[in-house]
Amino acid sequence: MANFDLLVNKQKHQVDVDPDTPILWVLRDHLNLVGTKYGCGIAQCGACTIHLDGVAARSCSVPVSSVGGKAITTIEGLSAKADHPVQKAWIEHDVPQCGYCQAGQIMSASALLKANPNPSDEDIDVAMHGNICRCGTYVRIKAAIKTAAMSK
């Protein structure tokens, strides 16, 4: 066990955990931020996507010891009032079915738009490839990303 100082959603936290503990479980079990989801644990499904310094990362495969001073953003911290353009677009297109994958989808999409404000269909397919939606909401996700891109 060791102490780690983390910056999560603009707030400082200190956690005492094993250095190999993935950020996912630090968020869920230690900080009670359960919006970030567990789906596979091996960086294959994207349910656990967060931002590290604004870049999408699979938190299930990022050990806490590797984060250093990077700013962690989770779905809870994406916007103060659910008014991030991606969140708004998700509501407008009524994207979720079961909803379980959507936090990860939204985090991947918002990181994409930050890096590439006007993504093509191919850009979207590439950036979102790591996010599985078992309910099959892919068509709506793509439409919502385009709406969010236009609203920026």
Place this chain on the structure above:
Amino acid sequence: MTTFKTTYNRRAFLSASAATGGGFMLGFSWLASCTAAEEQVAMLTMPEAWFDINAFLKIGDNGIVTIYSPNPEIGQNVKTSMPMIVAEELDVDWKNVIVEQAGLNTKKYTRQVAGGSQSIRAGWDSLRMAGATARRMLMEAAAKQWQVPVEELTTDAGFVKHAGKNQSIGYGELAAAAAGMSIPQEVALKEAKDYKIIGTNVKNVDGPKIVTGQPLFGLDTQQEGMQIAMIIHPPAFGMKVKSIDDTAARSMSGITNVFTFTSYPEGIEKTWSDANAFPELVAVLGNTTWEVMKAKKAVKVEWETISKAENTADHIAGFEKTLSEKMEVARRDGDPEKAFSAAAQVIEKTYSAPFLGQSTMEPMNFFADVKADSAELSGPIQTPENMRKTAALALGLPEDNVNVMMTRMGGGFGRRLYGHFGIEAAMISQKANVPVKLVYSREDDMTQGTYRPAYMVTYRAALDENKNLTAIHIKGTGIRESPVFENRFPAGAVDNYLVEKTQLDSNISTGAWRAPRSNFIAGAEQSFLDEVAEAMGKDPIDFRLELFDRAIKNPVGEKNDYEADRYAGVLKLIKEKAAWDKETPGVHRGVAAYYCHNSYVAQIVDLVMEAGQPVVKKVWGAVDCGIVINRDAACNIMEGGAVDGIGHALFSAITFKDGKPEQENFNNYRLIRHGEAPAEIETFFVENEVHPTGLGEPGLPPVVGALANAWYKATGERKYHQPFMAEQKVLG
């Protein structure tokens, strides 16, 4: 006009009271399938469940309507669409409606299966009756206040109105008085043409919570003093635990307990939903998920073989052998043997599909807090009542002291009908004497599933010298169940018809998977009919319509489980909407139609070739699910069905080697991803006033056939064995 009696033998289906904090509260049964007044008279007894009050609607004195739904969301939007039905009959503005999850302490669930696509069908009558009754009571309160006959009053968007006196009063102002009115004996329902909410697009009531990551799911459960529990199960079907060495694991940080336990003690009576793979497991408990995940790997378990280790190759050989033998005859019309021996041409094709996992994105999990005399269970489950019964037996507690609470479910697809994980959580909590949240890793979830069984079916068609279809013969087999529905189409449309079926025994646990059996047989049947149409020189849609025409005008046999005119209806609609008769260069099209779970769906898949690969560009869907409650949500579910059907047909398979599933996570179990989904999916609805039916299942089965048929058009290659993208025949 449809009317409902609100009582039966002087017992009420509803209860009215004043709401705490002001206003009016009406209690009703959420899923009760009540019958119209005239039908009630003919019934001798009413199921007890119809009188169970498990849902409430509250009208606050501010006019806000809160609907407490006992139905957790599984992804089919029932949490939004079912309250829409109540609000419609109540005649309120949807803007003033709040939906909340009720039933946190509900001991009894009136319907075993909660949340599935049959919910709308089951709740249609009771939800309408509840809304209509509350509306009527508000009108009676206004009538009393204004001293006018209630017949002179109307309602509009949350107001009671008197046209003659030009008076209008909000439901909020009437709520307290309405609580004092007696429940009307009989209520009248709206005509479908007057609907203002039903049939519109209403957004998911939980949307804002989902996009902000609020805790909604079972896996999000946190409770003071709770420990995380995980299980270790045998690596292969046919094995059990022999001994464990937990020395190393127990010394690891955060680990509090390791033990072997039995979730289903010998002799307890199981229900169908207790299907499970391994009744004896190793439990590892600790403070946090990651610590437990690591400790699992440090437990040394010795396994012993108790039954045959099965292989995919053996299953295929077993299927092929049974298909070459005589089977149980499930249906025979005319003289199929004679028709085949007289045939000028016989077409015979065999189709197969592998085992599949349900792969809900939220892995199985459950919370349990078992005390000496009571138990609280909570988590994602569709069969809470069965779980309660079995948990009580397994724990040795009275049923009334066991409570099961349902959380939102991160997908179901059949998996959460089987509640063994809840029983496991309960047994672990009892043995360890702490509240636990049992969490399955993805690997646990995928390797001890209740899999969609592997299937194989042979279709034969006899054509005479004039290329008329004279007979069809279907022979189906599968692991622990045959995929064949002998009384569904094309039964009834062919003079000489023979269906045989059988199944292979196996120690691999199987269960329901989105549209059970239909998810395979529709693709096989619809691909086969395409091939038959081609041999007959007919357009695939015209050929199907001819068969339906026959089934409408002069059906063969007595028992045909479908309405041929509605079947033909969706085909005609899709033919028109997708402009089937118009060819677009480079676009290759396949069509299919299927009926299951009381709804009819026809789909057309548009394929194009890109870099030598078939790519799905568009899926067109036509649906007859009766009255459409929430149009955009219905489209969403139809889109999901199409993506799901295409994805699994192309990519997914669970295969077995020495009893061990060869896929254990999404690195080697392929699910469809963003770039592989159709670019566009468009859905059309048959407009009618038939009572609404489900959408969760029916959108999946036909798309597999439409895909295979489009694939043939694009490549000249017929696809018989799923997954289509596998190089050789892959079967589970």
